[in-house]
Amino acid sequence: GIQVEQSPPDLILQEGANSTLRCNFSDSVNNLQWFHQNPWGQLINLFYIPSGTKQNGRLSATTVATERYSLLYISSSQTTDSGVYFCAVEGSGGSNYKLTFGKGTLLTVNP
Amino acid sequence: AAGVIQSPRHLIKEKRETATLKCYPIPRHDTVYWYQQGPGQDPQFLISFYEKMQSDKGSIPDRFSAQQFSDYHSELNMSSLELGDSALYFCASSATGGYTFGSGTRLTVV
Numbered sequence: 001g002i003q004v005e006q007s008p009p010d011l012i013l014q015e016g017a018n019s020t021l022r023c024n025f026s027d028s029v030n031n032l033q034w035f036h037q038n039p040w041g042q043l044i045n046l047f048y049i050p051s052g053t054k055q056n057g058r059l060s061a062t063t064v065a066t067e068r069y070s071l072l073y074i075s076s077s078q079t080t081d082s083g084v085y086f087c088a089v090e091g092s093g094g095s096n097y098k099l100t101f102g103k104g105t106l107l108t109v110n111p
Numbered sequence: 112a113a114g115v116i117q118s119p120r121h122l123i124k125e126k127r128e129t130a131t132l133k134c135y136p137i138p139r140h141d142t143v144y145w146y147q148q149g150p151g152q153d154p155q156f157l158i159s160f161y162e163k164m165q166s167d168k169g170s171i172p173d174r175f176s177a178q179q180f181s182d183y184h185s186e187l188n189m190s191s192l193e194l195g196d197s198a199l200y201f202c203a204s205s206a207t208g209g210y211t212f213g214s215g216t217r218l219t220v221v
Contacts, residue, residue, distance in 0.1 A: 033209050039213055041199050043154070048209035086153060088210075098144060098167055099203070099210055110170040 002027045002091035006102035013077050013109050017032070021105045022101040023087030031090035032063050033099065034072050038083050047083075077109045113137050115213035117202050121221045123219045124192050132187040132216045134202030141206065142166065143185045145177055148199040148215075160185060 003026035012101050013019055025032070034046040047054050047061040049070065054061055058077075063070040074081055088099040116135040124130050136143050137213045146154040156169035160179035171177075174192075179185045188195060197220045203212045 031209060035151070035212075041148075043201065043212040043215075043216065045209065045211065088154075090210075097161075098156045098159055098169070103116070103153050 002089060002100050004087060004089055004100055004102035006087050006105050008105060009103065010106045013107070015077060015079060015109055015111050017077050018073070018075045021085055023070040023102055025068050025089045028092045029065065029089045030092045031099070032070055033088050034061055035086045035088060037086060059083070076079060077111045079111055082107055082109045083108050115204050115211050116204055116214035117216050119151050119216065120218060121217050123221060125221055126192055126194065128192050129178055130189045130218060132200055134185045134213060136183055136204030137211055139206065140204035142204060143179055144203045144210070145187050146201040146203065148201065150208060196220050
């Protein structure tokens with residue numbers, strides 16, 4: 001099946017700093033999503049971004065499908081941004097109609 | 112907007128008991144998925160249904176079964192529970208534009 005690698009595994013920031021999270025995947029994809037898992041365990045969808053660039057407030061994401069990677073940018077980080085960020089992909093092969101998750105990046109934003 | 116509804120939110124069971132988790136997908140979403148997330152782990156795919164038929168199967172133990180009903184809601188049944196089954200269980204549904212996850216059921220087996 002498709003492989004998803006996220007980096008870094010852990011990231012500690014001071015409030016106000018910017019960060020970039022990376023997701024590499026091993027095959028072509030139909031779907032790529034970024035999620036934020038909050039301390040209560042909820043998976044919050046941030047972006048549906050199989051290709052191109054999107055922005056939502058302080059967050060933006062870029063997927064370069066031909067090079068099989070995606071980046072999530074967080075600017076002016078806040079303590080509420082803390083949590084685990086997951087990249088998940090749906091491969092474009094015939095039997096890949098499900099999301100496969102990376103191991104996640106644990107982000108801690110200190111005041 | 113309607114979301115994916117899961118119940119219950121929390122469940123505590125003893126070893127060897129049975130648990131049933133329910134999921135109500137977003138209306139007109141044609142595929143339902145179940146995922147299991149152990150402590151400190153990423154969500155792992157268990158099983159999916161497309162138009163009430165099982166469409167794919169992951170690392171789901173034989174003690175677990177699932178089905179999708181005529182009203183499109185889905186249930187995950189887990190029997191002979193083990194301590195290692197303690198996890199967050201997510202349901203998701205999908206259409207063009209991505210997957211939407213429910214808030215999850217936190218199962219604790221004691």
